[in-house]
Amino acid sequence: MNAEYVLRCLLMLCFALFSANASNWLYLAKLTSVGSIANEETCERLRGLIQRQVQICKRSIEVMDAVRRGAQLAIDECQFQFRNRRWNCSTLETMPVFGKVVTQGTREAAFVYAISAASVAFAVTRACSSGELEKCGCDRTVHGVSPEGFQWSGCSDNIAYGVAFSQSFVDVRERGKGQSSSRALMNLHNNEAGRKAILSHMRVECKCHGVSGSCEVKTCWKAMPPFRKVGNVIKEKFDGATEVEQRKVGTAKALVPRNSQFKPHTDEDLVYLEPSPDFCDRDPRTPGMLGTVGRQCNRTSKAIDGCELMCCGRGFQTEEVQVVDRCSCKFHWCCYVKCKQCPKTVEMHTCR
Amino acid sequence: MAGAIIENMSTKKLVIVGVILLLFQAFSFMVGGLIAPSPTTAVYYLATKCVDTAKNHQSTKWFMPWGPNQCETIRNFDEAEALKIEANNIVFAVHIPLPNKEMSPWFQFMLVILQFDIAFKMHNQIEDGALATVDVGLAYRDDTLSEWTEMAHSLEQRKLKCNFTTTKNYENEGRYYECDLLPFMEVGSVSHKYYLLNIRLPVHERKKINVGIGEIKDIQLVGIHQNGGFTKVWFAMKTFLTPSILIVMIWYWRRITLLTRPPVLLEKVIFALGISMTFINIPVEWFSVGFDWTWMLLFGDIRQGIFYSMLLSFWIIFCGEHLMDQMERNRFSVYWKQVGPIVFGSFCLFIFDMCERGVQLTNPFYSIWASDVGTELAMAFIIVAGICACLYFLFLCFMVFQVFRNISGKRSSLPAMSKARRLHYEGLIFRFKFLMLVTLFCAAMTVIFFIISQVSEGHWHWGDHTLQVNSAFFMGIYGMWNLYVFAIMFLYAPSHKRYGDSQSGGDTGANSGEEIQLTTTITHVDGPTELYKMTGKEAQE
Numbered sequence: 001m002n003a004e005y006v007l008r009c010l011l012m013l014c015f016a017l018f019s020a021n022a023s024n025w026l027y028l029a030k031l032t033s034v035g036s037i038a039n040e041e042t043c044e045r046l047r048g049l050i051q052r053q054v055q056i057c058k059r060s061i062e063v064m065d066a067v068r069r070g071a072q073l074a075i076d077e078c079q080f081q082f083r084n085r086r087w088n089c090s091t092l093e094t095m096p097v098f099g100k101v102v103t104q105g106t107r108e109a110a111f112v113y114a115i116s117a118a119s120v121a122f123a124v125t126r127a128c129s130s131g132e133l134e135k136c137g138c139d140r141t142v143h144g145v146s147p148e149g150f151q152w153s154g155c156s157d158n159i160a161y162g163v164a165f166s167q168s169f170v171d172v173r174e175r176g177k178g179q180s181s182s183r184a185l186m187n188l189h190n191n192e193a194g195r196k197a198i199l200s201h202m203r204v205e206c207k208c209h210g211v212s213g214s215c216e217v218k219t220c221w222k223a224m225p226p227f228r229k230v231g232n233v234i235k236e237k238f239d240g241a242t243e244v245e246q247r248k249v250g251t252a253k254a255l256v257p258r259n260s261q262f263k264p265h266t267d268e269d270l271v272y273l274e275p276s277p278d279f280c281d282r283d284p285r286t287p288g289m290l291g292t293v294g295r296q297c298n299r300t301s302k303a304i305d306g307c308e309l310m311c312c313g314r315g316f317q318t319e320e321v322q323v324v325d326r327c328s329c330k331f332h333w334c335c336y337v338k339c340k341q342c343p344k345t346v347e348m349h350t351c352r
Numbered sequence: 353m354a355g356a357i358i359e360n361m362s363t364k365k366l367v368i369v370g371v372i373l374l375l376f377q378a379f380s381f382m383v384g385g386l387i388a389p390s391p392t393t394a395v396y397y398l399a400t401k402c403v404d405t406a407k408n409h410q411s412t413k414w415f416m417p418w419g420p421n422q423c424e425t426i427r428n429f430d431e432a433e434a435l436k437i438e439a440n441n442i443v444f445a446v447h448i449p450l451p452n453k454e455m456s457p458w459f460q461f462m463l464v465i466l467q468f469d470i471a472f473k474m475h476n477q478i479e480d481g482a483l484a485t486v487d488v489g490l491a492y493r494d495d496t497l498s499e500w501t502e503m504a505h506s507l508e509q510r511k512l513k514c515n516f517t518t519t520k521n522y523e524n525e526g527r528y529y530e531c532d533l534l535p536f537m538e539v540g541s542v543s544h545k546y547y548l549l550n551i552r553l554p555v556h557e558r559k560k561i562n563v564g565i566g567e568i569k570d571i572q573l574v575g576i577h578q579n580g581g582f583t584k585v586w587f588a589m590k591t592f593l594t595p596s597i598l599i600v601m602i603w604y605w606r607r608i609t610l611l612t613r614p615p616v617l618l619e620k621v622i623f624a625l626g627i628s629m630t631f632i633n634i635p636v637e638w639f640s641v642g643f644d645w646t647w648m649l650l651f652g653d654i655r656q657g658i659f660y661s662m663l664l665s666f667w668i669i670f671c672g673e674h675l676m677d678q679m680e681r682n683r684f685s686v687y688w689k690q691v692g693p694i695v696f697g698s699f700c701l702f703i704f705d706m707c708e709r710g711v712q713l714t715n716p717f718y719s720i721w722a723s724d725v726g727t728e729l730a731m732a733f734i735i736v737a738g739i740c741a742c743l744y745f746l747f748l749c750f751m752v753f754q755v756f757r758n759i760s761g762k763r764s765s766l767p768a769m770s771k772a773r774r775l776h777y778e779g780l781i782f783r784f785k786f787l788m789l790v791t792l793f794c795a796a797m798t799v800i801f802f803i804i805s806q807v808s809e810g811h812w813h814w815g816d817h818t819l820q821v822n823s824a825f826f827m828g829i830y831g832m833w834n835l836y837v838f839a840i841m842f843l844y845a846p847s848h849k850r851y852g853d854s855q856s857g858g859d860t861g862a863n864s865g866e867e868i869q870l871t872t873t874i875t876h877v878d879g880p881t882e883l884y885k886m887t888g889k890e891a892q893e
Contacts, residue, residue, distance in 0.1 A: 154393025221394035
């Protein structure tokens with residue numbers, strides 16, 4: 001029993017050391033077999049968590065369902081944002097979820113780290129607001145000391161809890177390895193940039209409710225942006241990401257732009273250490289590097305989704321396909337669509 | 353009987369009184385800024401999507417979003433489509449407050465705002481002027497084990513005002529519309545611990561109910577209530593202020609009844625101002641802690657309305673009584689032209705408030721802004737009240753201008769007067785102007801703090817202390833107008849001192865002859881202050 005525990009710990013440790021670069025906890029999204037993460041034993045059975053994350057899992061078991069939804073959200077959003085790029089954020093059924101694509105310190109890795117840190121903060125905050133979690137907001141007072149808590153001065157925003165949880169859960173991998181490695185610094189920076197993408201796009205909304213509804217009394221609150229917006233913001237940061245290298249600044253090590261002509265990056269920008277590969281060809285040594293063979297492309301576009309760039313100059317084949325489209329539909333606000341089926345012919349271009 | 357205290361008081365004493373009042377003023381700001389928390393709290397709720405499996409939806413079943421009796425939930429509507437769940441079977445459930453918390457009567461009121469998250473779909477867009485029909489029930493209970501008791505049930509319509517900021521194409525499907533906040537519910541007392549909202553969006557294609565409202569992804573609610581801590585500090589302040597204003601009011605009226613003449617209009621108006629201040633001060637809200645009085649919110653509005661209209665009327669009459677000649681003044685009917693707009697304007701606001709908060713007593717989900725006719729009606733009332741306010745301020749400015757013109761006219765004839773009389777008039781003019789300045793100062797402070805509290809973020813950090821700007825604004829301004837009324841009642845109370853007793857310096861002994869002369873020339877003028885005599889005399893001339 002005891003030996004087994006030690007062995008498991010050792011295995012965990014080895015595992016953590018060897019694959020620590022990938023954000024393995026995203027594998028939670030793939031764990032559909034585990035129904036709901038309801039007791040502490042489930043925590044240990046979850047693949048992809050390092051030991052410290054398992055501890056967090058045990059300590060705040062109620063949050064883990066939200067974390068898993070966050071992982072799913074991150075993958076969905078990544079796939080939406082990258083749908084037109086050569087690397088389309090395709091996942092594997094094995095660990096690590098994105099194969100080895102994000103193990104190097106590339107732009108893509110920066111994006112994945114940022115979106116996953118943001119998605120955990122987002123999902124946990126949402127879970128707080130829907131009453132799933134019991135210790136949000138109120139036990140982390142933002143506005144200083146409140147003698148009687150909720151009854152005296154209300155609670156702080158749930159986003160503070162969501163962000164703090166994301167910081168402790170997602171960042172723990174990098175913190176464990178010591179602050180020195182440049183990759184850890186890059187990941188921490190990008191995680192924080194992802195969370196900033198939510199925080200700096202919070203919508204402030206106000207309601208007047210004084211005498212006769214006048215603005216004598218006004219209450220304002222902050223609302224989270226929709227996650228699509230967060231995704232768009234991080235994608236913009238991806239497009240303008242800064243290549244950095246580690247340098248000594250004073251006594252501490254810090255990441256500074258490789259090209260000193262560029263202005264230094266801010267907290268909200270993404271940074272990366274190595275240029276990305278071209279993602280053109282399948283690489284059997286790098287799982288997840290699927291190449292662009294067979295991908296659909298847009299013949300008229302000159303951008304990255306255009307056939308020229310997408311197919312890396314290999315050319316493309318065009319075929320006419322009969323698709324059954326839905327038309328003249330009747331919708332309800334939820335769960336009901338009644339459509340006619342209209343067959344139509346479309347040209348489909350796929351990369352060779 | 354020679355005049356009011358303000359005239360007979362020495363400058364030194366006046367300064368002392370002013371300093372004491374200023375200290376109280378600073379104290380009330382500090383209490384608000386440092387002790388009280390921010391006035392209100394907004395809590396964000398995300399509705400849980402429950403599935404109503406029962407065949408007929410008439411049953412009085414309540415759906416709990418979480419906890420031991422949690423309803424059957426779905427995460428998102430893609431799931432629902434797969435499970436063949438229809439829109440009519442979906443109930444959005446929100447429990448107020450969040451887990452492990454309790455509502456309290458100290459929260460005073462609770463209002464809830466509704467917001468739809470509607471995703472853009474090319475084929476399923478929000479139609480122009482789309483109406484969302486919401487079937488909503490509100491229930492309460494006081495301990496976590498008992499059954500829910502229904503408090504209100506209603507079928508409400510809300511107009512969706514949404515716009516899509518990016519271009520409408522397939523590329524942008526899945527982005528959310530930006531929708532205006534919808535007023536949803538308002539309850540005037542929070543006497544129960546737990547509240548539960550069950551919201552349905554029934555679809556009826558033939559009746560065109562909830563058709564063309566886009567693809568709803570989520571319902572978000574924001575619950576706003578007053579902070580318990582703020583309520584306690586506020587009540588404490590009111591409880592402290594009530595006796596102080598009451599005592600000075602009684603003292604004032606006793607002084608007036610001691611006079612041989614009947615009270616004049618200005619004295620009556622000041623007394624009425626004191627009464628309305630006391631009326632707003634009396635902390636009847638203490639009862640709301642023990643009783644479920646939903647009309648307290650409306651009652652508070654009415655009390656504030658009465659005080660504001662009294663204050664505005666007081667300013668008009670105060671200026672007017674220093675302006676007109678003897679034949680016309682001292683009758684309330686003279687001021688109908690100026691007081692009329694105040695009464696009419698506040699009556700309009702009263703009707704509007706009755707339409708909104710009055711109806712909410714029976715149906716907490718009612719909002720006058722929800723229907724077109726209601727919106728127009730409400731706007732009409734508010735616009736009329738606004739016009740009245742503008743008219744009033746034109747009259748007031750004109751009157752103040754006239755008073756100052758008369759005063760400067762009087763000043764030019766001052767050198768021709770005897771010394772005692774001149775000093776007396778100069779003192780009067782100074783003090784009248786001083787009071788005008790105080791009024792202006794109070795009004796300016798109110799406006800400035802109002803703007804600050806609107807613009808600022810709500811709290812400032814000042815070293816280790818956090819200053820709650822909004823609370824400081826409410827407490828400070830409330831204390832300020834109390835002190836203002838206090839000062840007016842005190843300074844305009846009739847003086848016991850014989851005329852000239854406290855006149856500055858040398859002319860104390862030698863002015864008895866002068867005094868006789870002064871009083872005999874204007875004996876027919878029997879106003880409360882010497883200034884009346886002056887302006888009245890001038891009008892005669």
